[in-house]
Amino acid sequence: MAEKFTFRKGGIHPDERKHLSENAKIKRMDAPDMLYIAVNQHLGAPLKSLVKAGDRVLKNQLLAEGDGVVTSKVHSPVSGEIAEIKQMLFPNEVKGDVIVIKNDKKYEKTPGTEEKRTAVKKEDFIETIKNAGIIGMGGAGFPTQVKLNPPKDKKCDIFIINAAECEPYLTTDSRMMIEFTSEILEGAKIILDMTSINKCIIGIEENKKEAYDKMITENKDQRIEIRLLKTKYPQGAEKQLIYALTKRVVPIRKLPFDIGVIVQNVATVKSIYDAVIFNKPLTERVLTVSGLGIKEPSNILAPIGVSVQDVADFCGGLNPDAKYMINGGPMMGKAFDNMMLPVTKTTSGLLFLTDKEVFETEENVCIRCSRCIMVCPMGLNPTFLKEESDRRNYEKMDDVLDCIECGSCSFVCPSSRQLASSIVKGKQKYSKYIKRGK
Amino acid sequence: MADNKFTVRPAPFLKKQTDVKMIMWTVVLALLPTTVWAIYLYKFNAVVVILSTILFTELFEMLFLKIRGRKNIVATAFDGSAFITGLLLALNLPSTAPWWMCAVGAFVAMLFGKHIFGGLGHNPFNPALLARVFLLLSFPTLMTTWKQGISLDAMSYATPLGMLKTEGVASVQNLDYWRLFAGLPVNGVGGGSIGEISELAVLIGGILLIALRVIPFFIPLIYILTVYGFTWIFYASNPSMYASPVFHMVTGGLFLGAFFMATDMVTTPITLKGKVIFAFGCGIITSLIRLFGAYPEGVSFAILIMETLTPTIDKITKIKKFGA
Numbered sequence: 001m002a003e004k005f006t007f008r009k010g011g012i013h014p015d016e017r018k019h020l021s022e023n024a025k026i027k028r029m030d031a032p033d034m035l036y037i038a039v040n041q042h043l044g045a046p047l048k049s050l051v052k053a054g055d056r057v058l059k060n061q062l063l064a065e066g067d068g069v070v071t072s073k074v075h076s077p078v079s080g081e082i083a084e085i086k087q088m089l090f091p092n093e094v095k096g097d098v099i100v101i102k103n104d105k106k107y108e109k110t111p112g113t114e115e116k117r118t119a120v121k122k123e124d125f126i127e128t129i130k131n132a133g134i135i136g137m138g139g140a141g142f143p144t145q146v147k148l149n150p151p152k153d154k155k156c157d158i159f160i161i162n163a164a165e166c167e168p169y170l171t172t173d174s175r176m177m178i179e180f181t182s183e184i185l186e187g188a189k190i191i192l193d194m195t196s197i198n199k200c201i202i203g204i205e206e207n208k209k210e211a212y213d214k215m216i217t218e219n220k221d222q223r224i225e226i227r228l229l230k231t232k233y234p235q236g237a238e239k240q241l242i243y244a245l246t247k248r249v250v251p252i253r254k255l256p257f258d259i260g261v262i263v264q265n266v267a268t269v270k271s272i273y274d275a276v277i278f279n280k281p282l283t284e285r286v287l288t289v290s291g292l293g294i295k296e297p298s299n300i301l302a303p304i305g306v307s308v309q310d311v312a313d314f315c316g317g318l319n320p321d322a323k324y325m326i327n328g329g330p331m332m333g334k335a336f337d338n339m340m341l342p343v344t345k346t347t348s349g350l351l352f353l354t355d356k357e358v359f360e361t362e363e364n365v366c367i368r369c370s371r372c373i374m375v376c377p378m379g380l381n382p383t384f385l386k387e388e389s390d391r392r393n394y395e396k397m398d399d400v401l402d403c404i405e406c407g408s409c410s411f412v413c414p415s416s417r418q419l420a421s422s423i424v425k426g427k428q429k430y431s432k433y434i435k436r437g438k
Numbered sequence: 439m440a441d442n443k444f445t446v447r448p449a450p451f452l453k454k455q456t457d458v459k460m461i462m463w464t465v466v467l468a469l470l471p472t473t474v475w476a477i478y479l480y481k482f483n484a485v486v487v488i489l490s491t492i493l494f495t496e497l498f499e500m501l502f503l504k505i506r507g508r509k510n511i512v513a514t515a516f517d518g519s520a521f522i523t524g525l526l527l528a529l530n531l532p533s534t535a536p537w538w539m540c541a542v543g544a545f546v547a548m549l550f551g552k553h554i555f556g557g558l559g560h561n562p563f564n565p566a567l568l569a570r571v572f573l574l575l576s577f578p579t580l581m582t583t584w585k586q587g588i589s590l591d592a593m594s595y596a597t598p599l600g601m602l603k604t605e606g607v608a609s610v611q612n613l614d615y616w617r618l619f620a621g622l623p624v625n626g627v628g629g630g631s632i633g634e635i636s637e638l639a640v641l642i643g644g645i646l647l648i649a650l651r652v653i654p655f656f657i658p659l660i661y662i663l664t665v666y667g668f669t670w671i672f673y674a675s676n677p678s679m680y681a682s683p684v685f686h687m688v689t690g691g692l693f694l695g696a697f698f699m700a701t702d703m704v705t706t707p708i709t710l711k712g713k714v715i716f717a718f719g720c721g722i723i724t725s726l727i728r729l730f731g732a733y734p735e736g737v738s739f740a741i742l743i744m745e746t747l748t749p750t751i752d753k754i755t756k757i758k759k760f761g762a
Contacts, residue, residue, distance in 0.1 A: 009760050014452045168452060239761065252761040325444045330451040337444040351451075359453035365559035367458055369703040373710075379759040381708070402759055407450035414457045415559075421448030 004206060006230035007240040010377040012408045014168050014233055014331065016207055017357075020297040021290045022171045026179055028301045029314050031078045031103050035305035036342035037063060038090040039097040042135040043142045044070035049099060055082045060113040060281050063099055072143045073133035076101060077283035077303035079108040090342050091327045091334060098342060101305070114280045125194040125276070132275035133282045133345075138162060138236065138265035139328060141346040144272065147264070148195065150257035159191055160245055160263045161202040163211070164229055164236035167329025169290045170349045173266040175299040176286050177204070177211035180270055181218045187273035188224050194276075197262065200224045201245045205231045233331065234406035238263050240377050252402060267348070282345055289315045293322025293352030302343055309339040311350055324358055326351040331407045364415035372409035372419055378402050382409035382419040389426025400427040462518025464652050468643035469525055469698065475621055475639040476632035480533035484632050488528040490537040494544035495524030502553035519558050523547050526566035526698060529633020530691070530738075531573070534583045542576075543569040563745050564702045567738050574738070584628025595628035598689040603734035607681050619688040630735075634691040644697030657706075657717045658696035664721020665692060665728075672729060686728065695720070695737035705745045711755040712748075719744045 040046050047066040051057060057076045064074040080103045088098040120128050130145040150156055161184070165173040177184060188200045204212045206228050215226045229235055229244055239250045241263065248259045256263055264272075267285060274280040283304050290297040295316030302311060308325065312318055326333040327341065329349055343350070372382035380399050388397040400423050409419040476484045499520035503511045527543050550572075551565025552558070574581045584597050598618065601609045617624050621636020629635040647653045665686055672680040686692065700706060700720050707716050720740045727736025 012454070014450075014454075243760075249761050252759055254761070323445050324447075324451060326449075326451060330449070332449055333451070334449065335444065335446045335451070337446050353451060358451045359455060360447075361453075361457065364458060365557070367461075367559050367703050368706075368708050369461070370708045370710075370713075373708060373757060377760060379757050379762070381757055383708070399759070402761075410450050411452060412454050412456075414454075414461055416453065416457065418448055420450065424448075 002228050004228050004230045005203065005244045006232050007235060007244045007377060009379055010375045010408060011232040011234065011240075012375050012411050013231070014411060016231070017168045017290075018171050018174070018207065020169065020292075021288050021299055022174060022208075024171075024175070024298050026175050026286055026299045026301050027314075029303070029306065029311070031105075031303045032306060032310045033103050034083070034307075035078060035101045035103060035303060036088060036090075036307055036340075037074060037076065037099040037101065037305040038088075038342055038344050039064045039074060039099060041074065041141060041304075041344040041346060042072035043140060044068070044072065044146075047072065047074060049085055049097060051082050051085075051099065053082050053084045056080070057082060057101065058108050058110045060110040060283060070143055070146055071130075072135050073131060073281070074099075075133055075281040075283050077305055078103040079106050080104040088340070088342070089336070089338055091336075091344055091347065112279060114278055116277060117279050120194075120276050122194055128275055128279075129272060132271065132280070134268060134271045134275060135282075135345050136265060137267035137271065137285060137345055137348065139332070139346050139348055141344075144264065144268055147262060148191070150262070154257040155260060156195070156197055156257055156262050157199060157260045158246055158262075159188070159195070159197045159200045160241065160261060161188060161200065161266060161269055162236055162238070162241055162263050163202055163204045163208070163266045164241055165208065165266075166205060166231070166233045166236040167331055167333075167349070168233075169351055170288045170329050171290070171299055172286050172288045172348050174208040174211045175288075176266050176270060177208070178214050181214050183270050183273045184266060185215070185219055185221065185224065186277070187269035189221055190273060190276050191264070191269070192221075192223050195262075198223055202226045203229050203235075203241055203245050205229045205235055207231045234377055234404065234408065237377065237404050237406055239404070285343075285345060285347070287311075287343065287347050288349040289352075290349065291322070291326075291352040292354045292357055293319050293324070295319060304343060304345055306343050307339065308336075308341045308343070308350055311343065312339065312352070318352055319354070321354045321356075322352040323355055324351070324353040326353065330357075331411070332405060361416040363417050366415060366417060369414060371412040371414065375408040375412050377406060377408065378404055382423060383417070385426065386417065386419045386422040389422050389429070392426075392429060394430060394433050397426055397430055400430050403427060458519075459517050461652055462522055464650055465522050465647065465698070466518060466525060468646045468652075469522075469529065469633075471639040471642045472529060472633045472636065472694070473525065475636045476529065476533075479621070479623070479629065479635060480632055483533040486537060487531050487533060487535050487540060487632060488525065491528035491531065491540040491544055492521060492524035494541040495520050495527065495548060498544050498548035499552075502548055503557075506553060506557070508557075517558070520548070523551070523565045526564075526633075527569050529694065530566060530570040530631045532581065532584055532630070533632050535580065539573060539577060539580060543573050546572045559704055561704055562748070563742055564699055564705050567699055567742055571738050571742060584630055595626060597628050597630040597734065598685070599630075599728065599734040601627070602681050602685075607677075607679060610681055610685060613685070615684055615688050630689075631691065633694050637688055637693040640693040640697055644693070647697065647701075653697070653701040654713065657701050657713055658693075660714060660717035661696040661700050661721045661724075662687065662692060664718050665725050668722060668725035669729065680729065686725075690728075690735045691737040692724065695724075695741055699737075699741050700744075705748060707748050707751045707755065709752060709755040709757055712751040715751050715755065716744050716748070719747065
């Protein structure tokens, strides 16, 4: 048996509940009549729309771009007409610009896209990623070309593919590794070829044994090492994963490239492969649709911009007892009450949960049991930070900036205190406070 | 379709199902061996002490909740925390304690031990311990009238620790430590508080709590080992003057304190290092009082003294951040 890796500090073992969808083959969802493309799906400076209502666009046509370094691009998944650009609710922001496209079902492509092409030159690699609008698809949405191009003084020697998928319910990465094995391995090779890094480690949690076996069997590249991780949440958190696989510790307030590591998610690597080999921009993604609230839990390949409503219909519709709709996983995802929410590049899952799955109790007083401290993977004192955050005691809450928002503290709290949510709010308040001060 | 009304709430949506109630009632369960043994030894007397203490504690809990204008009074009063206080206090009383003294103890525990500070989670001292010490200082005779093991004759006897304090080490040298550990009656020796007689019974419950991860193993371990080590130093230097460390293990409230009071979540440090310091401090102070203090037993005082230091210990023991 292969050695199993994991992180050391804290962590929890929530019910995995991946059985609902782990064996469901990825189904392609055709684009519906209307698509809602959020302009700002990435983390960084806002983009500007290049189209206006009435314009005809082709499939893969650039819809929005921006300036600056931390920026990205957005493309059209279909050909059709721009119906309107309107303010709409979408997962990353409270409200933002959304380009509404009326699909003409002709799927007329922008010339040159989605065609196999001769190898991209090393110096064009970063530009290719940028032009394909690739961002971190695990959930953070950080522009991939920025991550793959660290500052000159940061010498990176390890490239990690994050295939931990530690969030319960989600089976996106797992299915992709089973069904797109060679594409992902090719993607890893491309990244090694195009950068100066010579080593790639793929970390897969042991509850995805099928994916692990498939990847091990198909991998022929000596530079790529596939490792099994002991299932523990939040293994997929960047700093925890890096430690689990390399024993390197990302210092407080530093980034992975400071210790020579670059991490990319499985889906992101597949998108890099598509962009480099086929000149295909990021306009579709695999996502898990699961929970007891949906009739057919599935893994689907959907165009970016489909609404949650369309996705739910595609998966057989909702059960009457669906009570929570969550964008993302059950630990870090966000609840919404509006099904007109568009799927974005960072939507790794949509969950429809019922009362049977969500344990709802009233918040009680802290009995200082210290369970939150024991499980915090960052070594913080969540109960203290919650209280200081709630009363905006800026002098004492600097540690909130180190919170990775994994929710382990709230998960274990016997008094059902919403520690993580208070600390996340505290983090936003404190960041604003610091900015004001400067 | 899509008439679903979704509930919006913050993440995470999954939750471990252990709640405060479960933790509290598990502690009560873990005190069962001790309770059963007390009733076996002292029969009706123990039943009266235990029932009246718990009853009064619950009544005062409800009364103070009412005065504080709380809702769900009955549900809150039976979250297990007041029950533990009542049971722990009862186990810290002699079998001869009159019902009214139990009531006074319950009143002190609930008012000065708990509600005056804002109730569960806010009290700086373990309510049962505070009440015990209050009763010890207020009714010293009643609190130290120990009956021997099973026999219910009118005679009262000193506890082994009491004998050690007043008559010196020779008086306790020949006692059967195994019988003391198991809580079996020993001729001419009083048992002490009804919950302190059998270290074995306390240990069974303590191991249950450790196995169920309600308490960390190292607090009782460090506490007990510190007492062992500290008393051993003196015993080794002068055995004719100081009792054996094993004697200190099997007598008094050391085990009950180490497993059930020094591990009280509310009143002890929250950090790992803090818990270690706390347990060590309890061990040192207990030993000092037993060896050199005016009182034969020091567990209650030791834990209360360390509890006053809890906020300070929490402040000075910084948790190491990942990456710091």
